[in-house]
Amino acid sequence: MRTVDLFCGAGGMSLGFQRAGYDLVQAYDAWEPAVATYRRNVGSHVWHHDLKDVFTVGPMIAALRPEIIIGGPPCQDYSAAGKRIEGDNAGMTRAFAMYVSIARPNWFVMENVRQAQKSRAWADATEMLKAAGYGLTESILDASWYGVPQRRKRLIVVGRLGERHGFLASALAAVRSNRQTVVGxxxxxxxxxxxxxxxxxxxxxxxxxxxxxxxxxxxxxxxxxxxxxxxxxxxxxxxxxxxxxxxxxxxxxxxFPEGWNWGNATSRDIDQMIANALPSPLAEAIGAVILARQAGETIPIVEGSFAQWLQRRGRSAQSARNVKSQCNRARRLLGGRTLTSHALEVEALEATEDFQRLETRTQSNLRAALRLHFEFLTEKAERRGEGRRRRSGAQLAANELDIALA
Ligand SMILES: C[S@@+](CC[C@H](N)C(=O)[O-])C[C@H]1O[C@@H](n2cnc3c(N)ncnc32)[C@H](O)[C@@H]1O
Structure with a gap:
């Protein structure tokens, strides 16, 4: 996949994606020591530029026609180690969303500290990305379960055009290792x-x-x-x-692998570049999960509570299991996609050759299973909305349904 890395630092995130098989075509950072280190170790496609300059860089990135934009906007304004006052750095989270909205790649991945999730900047970025048509999966991943000997919990947001919120959460959770990686x-x-x-x-x-x-x-x-x-x-x-x-x-x-060449950077700058990085094994795992979904090799797990919901609506346990497996079958035919409405999903399903070859009765079962699952999710979203309304006494925001579907 053609990939652009924004705020690339010394290249931890790029390295992981490269190892997963992505084609890095451009990377940007405003800090010369990081740019030089990236160039030396990852590739000459890195550009020293201030990403505040959206007017110049936005059209450039769009012209590259990336299939995915990845990046870790600076986090000092949010991190537990910093002062937690939203300033210029938090603004770079908005800039990331702007670049994605301008270039409209199929996918994006943004990494940040957990605290960013509660920030005004991320709320603004979310609005932009949703308006641009992205479904979002927001996960807090602990790197120690993804091959990194370090308890490092980070907010990882994966977006894909046209998708339902939460579409990749189960796939990211499924590739956790069986045990934490340790320093030894x-x-x-x-x-x-x-x-x-x-x-x-x-x-x-x-x-x-x-x-x-x-x-x-x-x-x-x-x-x-x-x-x-x-x-x-x-x-x-x-x-x-x-x-x-x-x-x-x-x-x-x-x-960072053995032999990473830091050149003549100062010791303090090296410490900073190391601390800034997204550990490459975690980046590689995320990259692999995206490629698998892109290839239709994984599907989102249907919630266990779906079968109970079906039974509450009068189905036998066996019938509920059948609906669940029909839902999975439909999802496989959709290549793992979860589209934003039932009508879109049925349209996409009917367009697949495999679906057209099925018996009429099986076809209606698959359509019905998707419809029931969509009703289940909508009801769940409404219940959560009700709960929130009761708690706050406030009106639901227009986008509440979307958020609750995640
Ligand atoms: C959290 S680090 C990214 C680390 C990188 N993803 C990695 O895995 O190594 C944030 C980076 O944003 C860069 N940065 C901060 N403000 C910037 C700006 N206005 N324009 C471009 N880069 C900026 C910093 O120099 C830093 O390297």
């Missing part, structure tokens, strides 16, 4: 334990049999006197027996 899986730390500056008063010393905490710029600082004098009571070994990870090791924990 990627690093050889002879001491068996390491110290990493605790953030928010947690434990400083960890075993290599655990994931590391989320990497920030100062993760490899030596313990401050305050911690040395008063170590956490649950540290598994005394502080002096724990290793301090090197910059190379921290980079590995963030998914």
């Amino acid at each position: 899986d990627v690093l050889d730390v002879p001491q068996g334990h390491f110290y990493m500056r605790p953030f928010g008063g947690g434990r400083g010393v960890r075993s290599v049999a655990e994931p590391a905490p989320a990497i920030i710029r100062t993760s490899r600082e030596r313990p401050w006197p305050k911690y040395r004098n008063n170590p956490h009571p649950h540290d598994p070994v005394p502080l002096q027996e724990a290793a301090i990870l090197t910059q190379d090791q921290i980079a590995r924990v963030q998914g």
Whole structure:
């Protein structure tokens, strides 16, 4: 897929998508050390430019005709480590939505800190993206379940034109690994334990049999006197027996491969680039999930409560199971797509050759299954809306149904 990476940094996200098989055609960042690092390691398709300049860059990106736009707008205005005042950086989340709305690729992926989800900037961006015709899946993914030895929870928003909200959530959840990746899986730390500056008063010393905490710029600082004098009571070994990870090791924990060439960047800039990155194994997993859906190889899981809903409407357990499997069959014929109305789904279904070859009776069963599932989702959305109305006493916003369908 032709891919553009916005706010590409040193290239963590691009690297993951490249490894998943995406064709990176252009990447942008305004910070020279990051641009130079990206160029050296990922490719010469990177451009040093300020993405505030929507008038210049917007038409350029549109002319590239990307099939997907990916990116992690700067998060300092939201992150738990920052001041949480929405300023210029939060505005870049809006800029990301503008670029997507201008170029209208089939897909986009935006990464940010969890706090961004509650921000005014993300609310504005959501409005733009919905108006541009995107269905959104908003998931909080913990990188340690996607091959990264680090508990790093990030907001991952995947959008696809014409889709229903929440369309990819079950597929992203389904590729979680069976166990968390731990530091010992990627690093050889002879001491068996390491110290990493605790953030928010947690434990400083960890075993290599655990994931590391989320990497920030100062993760490899030596313990401050305050911690040395008063170590956490649950540290598994005394502080002096724990290793301090090197910059190379921290980079590995963030998914940068061995031998990543940082050139002549300053040590502080390298720490910053590492901390900024979306770990490439997580990016690769997200990229693979999108490719599988694009190829029609996965379908969204039908909610367990659908069968119960059918039974409450008088169907036997067997009949409810049949409707559910007919719904899955219709969804497979649709290549995993979930369109925004029942009428659109039936139209798309009837256009497929496989559907046209089915017996008339099977065809009506599949149409009916999709209709029932749509009614189920609509009712669920209305119930949630009712609940919210009761709680707030406020009128539902016009888009409430969409949000609740997610
Ligand atoms: C969270 S980092 C992105 C990290 C990247 N996705 C990765 O995986 O390595 C945000 C990036 O946005 C860049 N940035 C901030 N403001 C910008 C602007 N106005 N125009 C272009 N890039 C900007 C920063 O230099 C930083 O590299």
